[in-house]
Amino acid sequence: MELMRSIAIQWSHRGLLLSPLLLITFALPVFATLGADVSSVQSDQARMKAAVNVSRATNYTVHEMKAADGTAVREFVSPSGQVFGVAWSGPFQPDLKQVLGPYYDHVVATVKNRRVSHNAPISIQEPGLVVEMSGHMRYYTGRAYVPSMLPQGVQTTQIK
Amino acid sequence: MRRALVLISSCALSLLVACGGGNNSSSPGGNTITPPTSGSNVASIVVDTGPSAIQATGPATNAAYVTVNVCVPGTTTCQSIDHVLVDTGSEGLRVLASVMTPPLTTQTNASGMSIAECVPFVDGTFVWGPVQTADIQIAGEKANSAPIQVIGESQISVPAGCTGTDDDTVQALAANGILGIGPFLQDCGALCVTGIPSTALYYACSSNAGSSCLPTTQSLTAQVTNPVSMFTADNNGTIIELPAISNTGAPTVTGSLVFGIGTQSNNGLKGAIPLAADANGNFGTSFNGTQYTAFIDSGTNILAILDAGTLGITTCAAPDDSFYCPGAPNNNALNQRNLTAINFDSLGDQSTVNFSIANAEFLFAANGGANFAFNNLGGPNAGTFDWGLPFFFGRNVFTAIENQNTPVGAGPFFAY
Numbered sequence: 001m002e003l004m005r006s007i008a009i010q011w012s013h014r015g016l017l018l019s020p021l022l023l024i025t026f027a028l029p030v031f032a033t034l035g036a037d038v039s040s041v042q043s044d045q046a047r048m049k050a051a052v053n054v055s056r057a058t059n060y061t062v063h064e065m066k067a068a069d070g071t072a073v074r075e076f077v078s079p080s081g082q083v084f085g086v087a088w089s090g091p092f093q094p095d096l097k098q099v100l101g102p103y104y105d106h107v108v109a110t111v112k113n114r115r116v117s118h119n120a121p122i123s124i125q126e127p128g129l130v131v132e133m134s135g136h137m138r139y140y141t142g143r144a145y146v147p148s149m150l151p152q153g154v155q156t157t158q159i160k
Numbered sequence: 161m162r163r164a165l166v167l168i169s170s171c172a173l174s175l176l177v178a179c180g181g182g183n184n185s186s187s188p189g190g191n192t193i194t195p196p197t198s199g200s201n202v203a204s205i206v207v208d209t210g211p212s213a214i215q216a217t218g219p220a221t222n223a224a225y226v227t228v229n230v231c232v233p234g235t236t237t238c239q240s241i242d243h244v245l246v247d248t249g250s251e252g253l254r255v256l257a258s259v260m261t262p263p264l265t266t267q268t269n270a271s272g273m274s275i276a277e278c279v280p281f282v283d284g285t286f287v288w289g290p291v292q293t294a295d296i297q298i299a300g301e302k303a304n305s306a307p308i309q310v311i312g313e314s315q316i317s318v319p320a321g322c323t324g325t326d327d328d329t330v331q332a333l334a335a336n337g338i339l340g341i342g343p344f345l346q347d348c349g350a351l352c353v354t355g356i357p358s359t360a361l362y363y364a365c366s367s368n369a370g371s372s373c374l375p376t377t378q379s380l381t382a383q384v385t386n387p388v389s390m391f392t393a394d395n396n397g398t399i400i401e402l403p404a405i406s407n408t409g410a411p412t413v414t415g416s417l418v419f420g421i422g423t424q425s426n427n428g429l430k431g432a433i434p435l436a437a438d439a440n441g442n443f444g445t446s447f448n449g450t451q452y453t454a455f456i457d458s459g460t461n462i463l464a465i466l467d468a469g470t471l472g473i474t475t476c477a478a479p480d481d482s483f484y485c486p487g488a489p490n491n492n493a494l495n496q497r498n499l500t501a502i503n504f505d506s507l508g509d510q511s512t513v514n515f516s517i518a519n520a521e522f523l524f525a526a527n528g529g530a531n532f533a534f535n536n537l538g539g540p541n542a543g544t545f546d547w548g549l550p551f552f553f554g555r556n557v558f559t560a561i562e563n564q565n566t567p568v569g570a571g572p573f574f575a576y
Contacts, residue, residue, distance in 0.1 A: 067357075067358050068355070069351050069355070069357040069358055070351075071357070071358040090358070091351060091357070091439075091440055092351070092357040092358040092359055092361075093280045093282070093358065093359045094358050094359070095323070095358065095359060096284050096323070096324065097323050107284060108284060108324060108325055111283050111284055111285065111325065112325055113479055114479070114482050117220075117222075117223065117334065117459060117460060117461040118281040118282075118283050118285050118327055118332075118333070119247065119249050119250075119281060119282065119457060119459040119460045119461075119548075120282075120283070120460045120461060120462055120464055120482070120539065120541075120546070120548065121282060121283070121460075121464045121539075121540070121541040121544070121546060122282070122283045122284070123467070123475075123481070123482065123539070123540040123541065123542065125475075125481065132540075132541075132542045132543075133282050133283060133284065134282055134464070134541050134542075134543075134544045134546065135282045135544075136249035136250065136282065136342070136441060136455055136457050136459075136460075136546075137249060137250035137251060137279070137340065137342065137344075137347055137441075138342075138344060138348075138349070138439075138440055138441050139440035139441055139442060139455070140280075140282055141453070141543075141544065142282075143542075160543065
């Protein structure tokens with residue numbers, strides 16, 4: 001509730017400043033995808049002046065980007081600079097093609113073959129890829145990681 | 161994978177509550193079906209194998225349907241559309257173009273551009289199609305000139321920003337449409353009035369080419385709207401009433417979709433505990449001392465709960481690994497696990513929920529594979545409790561719409 005209210009206020013301010021023809025896009029900036037090198041995050045960040053919050057944990061860093069619509073994407077980066085995991089949550093779905101990168105087509109193909117309803121969550125647990133997506137209209141959450149890329153000592157439960 | 165079963169009985173294809181011999185009858189599975197609530201604010205729900213078009217390719221499991229009348233506004237040019245999925249996890253009516261006949265008008269903006277919408281599902285699939293205006297009638301209730309989405313309508317092609325697999329067929333949806341009766345008034349709300357969200361929902365199209373469609377803002381009244389909120393009366397929410405069923409499942413279950421909460425003699429809360437929903441439509445579930453995000457979604461066909469490791473329940477072998485199979489590799493027994501959780505909200509409300517998860521492969525094979533409604537079908541959903549359709553059997557589940565008053569206060573809340 002609190003989160004929603006503060007965002008709404010922020011938006012109405014912007015709405016007053018811009019002409020109706022100039023649409024405000026709350027989308028996340030372009031950023032590195034699962035399996036990619038983090039240097040692309042840094043260059044995107046510099047170019048787009050995106051608000052990226054970087055926090056450090058043992059053996060990895062988390063780059064969190066939050067869109068004005070409340071959708072947050074977190075990238076988990078190894079000491080060698082690879083994005084080994086991504087997680088997201090918020091009222092809208094992030095661009096999954098962007099977030100999942102080279103793994104996107106595989107996820108789409110896997111989802112096609114299942115027998116649960118489209119509102120039901122996704123759980124792909126493969127040796128080379130884990131993808132979990134859940135939620136409903138106005139709430140989308142999920143995470144994906146490449147097990148072989150996890151830095152030593154990092155638990156999969158930390159990717160969230 | 162749940163096998164595609166061709167249903168021999170035409171009974172299961174019928175929306176009539178007389179299926180199986182009428183109200184109060186026993187299904188072949190031996191389950192007593194209680195008489196549904198009656199009244200002008202009551203529509204019949206059927207949980208069956210779904211629209212006739214999918215019987216050969218893949219009948220539905222645990223899908224609750226109603227019949228919806230869609231009319232050209234202000235006219236008697238109407239169509240009764242069966243097997244529309246009852247979904248407390250979304251807002252607004254969406255109907256497949258391939259099944260709809262009334263010539264509806266597409267909404268346009270001030271510049272005369274057609275308005276269309278891209279709605280992503282959580283699994284990365286989507287529905288696309290124009291926003292059109294219709295009178296919606298369900299049982300004795302009517303929403304006049306409601307914005308609905310007509311999906312899989314091929315006239316305006318899909319824009320590049322709408323990615324994934326297009327659920328544009330009856331087979332993909334396992335329904336002729338979706339009746340979104342969740343706890344909000346519109347599908348997007350204030351977020352789409354002032355800007356374009358991370359994945360654009362609304363588009364304005366200057367031609368039928370998808371490339372001509374650009375993301376647009378959309379006023380609240382023009383957004384695809386929860387039709388219940390537009391009824392003249394009984395517009396503050398709904399009750400889904402489905403009877404208890406056997407723990408080996410049932411072929412068909414009939415129940416009621418009741419409109420209004422505390423507005424008639426047949427829709428009182430009767431002591432049901434409300435759980436306030438947050439801005440995202442969620443509340444909390446506590447399980448084994450840990451708190452998780454939770455929601456109630458009749459459009460999810462399983463109890464989508466946590467993960468194999470946390471529950472201590474294995475998933476079924478691929479390609480059925482979207483389901484739990486307790487006791488596997490012994491899939492020849494129910495192997496039911498009985499569990500307890502506590503649902504709670506930010507206001508201090510809480511209630512205990514007893515639920516069960518049984519071996520999905522056993523359930524699918526039970527009764528010669530003829531059962532399609534299960535109260536104990538589960539599957540993984542790491543870190544989250546998605547109380548899907550199995551939760552509804554044996555409970556009256558209330559969904560109160562935001563800002564609409566009820567005897568216990570305004571929505572958004574769930575109660576049961």
